[in-house]
Amino acid sequence: MLDLKNLRDNFDDIKKMLSSRGYNIDEDSFKSLDKKRKVLQVTVEDLQADRKKLSSEFGKLKASGESVDELKTIIDETNTKLDENDKELQSILKDLNNLLLDIPNIPDQSVPNGRDENDNVVIKKYGSITSKNTLDHLEITNDIDTDIAAKIAGSRFSVLKGELPKLQRALISFMIDNAVKNGYEEYYVPFMANADSLIGTGQLPKFEEDLFKANENLYLIPTAEVPLTNLFRDEFVNENELPIKVTSHTPCFRSExxxxxxxxRGLIRQHQFEKIELVQLTKPENSMTCLDNLLSNACQILDLLELPYQVIELCTGDLGFSSAKTFDIEVWMPSQNKYREISSCSNFTDFQARRANIKYKTKDGNHFVHTINGSGLAVGRCLIALIENNYDGSDIIKIPSCLEKYFGSDQIKIN
RNA sequence: GGAGAGUUGGCUGAGUGGUCGAAAGCGCCUCCCUGCUAAGGAGGUAACUGGGUAACUGGUUCGAGGGUUCGAAUCCCUCACUCUCCGCCA
Structure with a gap:
């Protein structure tokens, strides 16, 4: 959510910055709503002040035993006027708030201008592509079974068997341990979240169709970003504890x-997948540095797994709703002969903090924190990258050395 | 599922229908004392938001939403959540 005051004061600049990411703010409806709001709010607050004074006079008169009939008439009139104006004000405030909830974050100055994903910028490529494999993960192993998953649940689900469940656990443990080494505190969190939480991180109200709804007020989480960030919703965090770094492994549920x-085909886009999420809360002045830090924490996983990848910076037109700046990490997928997203690391500036009301106190007042998060990493996609990149072409999938202590072997032999 | 208790500022916790945005304590800030630290003393300290160039000055908020009333933290109703006990259960 943007700062309403800031939007009012710098409307033209903000409008321009938002249009760079393809969002056109409805200038007429915003300005006319805000104008009405101002008039009504002043009227209502004046009437409220009147009522306050009159009521306390009423009390005094009554206490001294004098007649209150005349005063009561005046109060009744005031109250009637107040009711009328207040109703109108409330409805305008609601409209204004809905309009505000719908506006995406302002891109950071440093974000390259562009229209869509074709204008994203490759920052760097890492590792060398050595795999000559062209088979995809379903062709390499029979232990990823989407048919049987379809029977249980439907399309976009999978069942892992053989050595793969263990390999997935190994990846999860490895990633979490790595995050902890990098200073993140591990949490176990609910896999469902209420509407307030999802509004806090920006999934609601605009993107409800992307979520699975469990009941009236509970949704399955699309990412651990939701519970991890909402740990701090409506809290003041200690200034001297910033940056706060937290992590969690959770399944993620997306309606797609x-x-x-x-x-x-295969594991690339599922309704349910495992992910390790990294979240940082920082002071505003440090948030870009912290984004770099979080990005490097995520990249480190792929370095250690010895998988080739590239980092791209999203252009203004491809930024997610809540993000001010985003780097995607894309891992090499031999069967597709291209890089595919495996992590998205973003600085949300104060956009989520404002919605979720996460602040810290300093001598000169209260400030919203900045929130940063990214996958570290998406486990399902990591699993297939590992299978496809490390398949020797006949019957062996090589396990990288960093996983050996978790997996207990340096290879998987395909039956 | 049954029975009961509760939800008040950064935290703990008082609170009589008007003088309550709210006692007290903790924490925090400023100052005094002190060679330093600790202790002690004085004062200050809720959030959100409007109007105003500013000085300043309004309004809202005591879990949420309704209601009663001239006036509600306080009375009534509905809902959410938390806790305790009993039952059931991984």
Missing amino acids: AGSYGKDT
Whole structure:
């Protein structure tokens, strides 16, 4: 959520910055709503002040035993006027708030200008592509079974068998341990979240169709970003504890509405997948440095797994709703002969903190923290990258040395 | 599922329908004392938001939403959540 005051004061600048990411703010409706708001609010507050004074006079008169009839008439009139104006004000405030909840974050100055994903900028490529494999993960192993998962649940689910469940656990443990080494505190969190939490991190109200709804007020989490960030919702955090770094492994649930026909094969796009999430709360002045730090924490996983990848910076037009700046990490997928997203690391500046009301106190007042998060990493995609990049072409998948102590072997032999 | 208790500032916790945004304590800030630290003393310290160039000055908020009333933290109703006990259960 943007700062309303800031939007009012710097409307033209903000409008311009938002249009760089493809969002056109409705200038007429915003300005006319805010104008009405101002008039009504002043009226209502004046009437409230009147009522306060009159009521206390009423009390005094009554206490001294004098007649209150005349005063009561005046009060009744005031109250009637107040009711009328207040109703109108409330409805305008609601509209204004809905309009505000709908506006995406302002891109950081440093974000390259662009229209869509084609204008994203490759920052750096890491590792060398050595795999000559062209088979995809379903062709390499039979232990990823999407047919049987379809029987249990439907499309976009999978069952892992053989050595793969263990390999997935190994990846999870390895990633969490690595995050902890990098100073993140591990949490176990609910896999469902209420509407307030999802509004806090920006999934609601705009993107409800992307979520699985469990009941009236509970949704399955699409990422651990939701519970981890909402640990701090409506809290003041200690200034001297910043940056706060937290992590969690959770399954993630996404309805993938709107992606029909896209990535239908294999593990690449599932309704349910495992992910390790990294979240930082920082002071505003440090948030870009912290984003770099978080990005390097995520990259380190792929370095250690010895998988080739590239880091790209999203252009203004491809930024997510809540993000001011985003780097995607893309891992090499031999079967697709291209890089695919495996992590998205973003600085949300105060956008989420404002929605979730996460602040810290200093001598000169209260400030919203900045929030930064990213995957460290998406486990399902990591699993298939590992399988496809490390397949020797006949019957062996090599396990990188960093996983050996978790997996207990340096290879998987395919039956 | 049954029975009961509760939800008040950064935290703990008082609170009589008007003088309550709210006692007290903790914490925090400023100052005094002190060679330093600790202790002690004085004062200050809720959030959100409007108007105003400013000085300043309004309003809202005691879990949420309704209601009663001239006036609600306080009375009534509904809901959410938390806790305790009993039952059931991984």
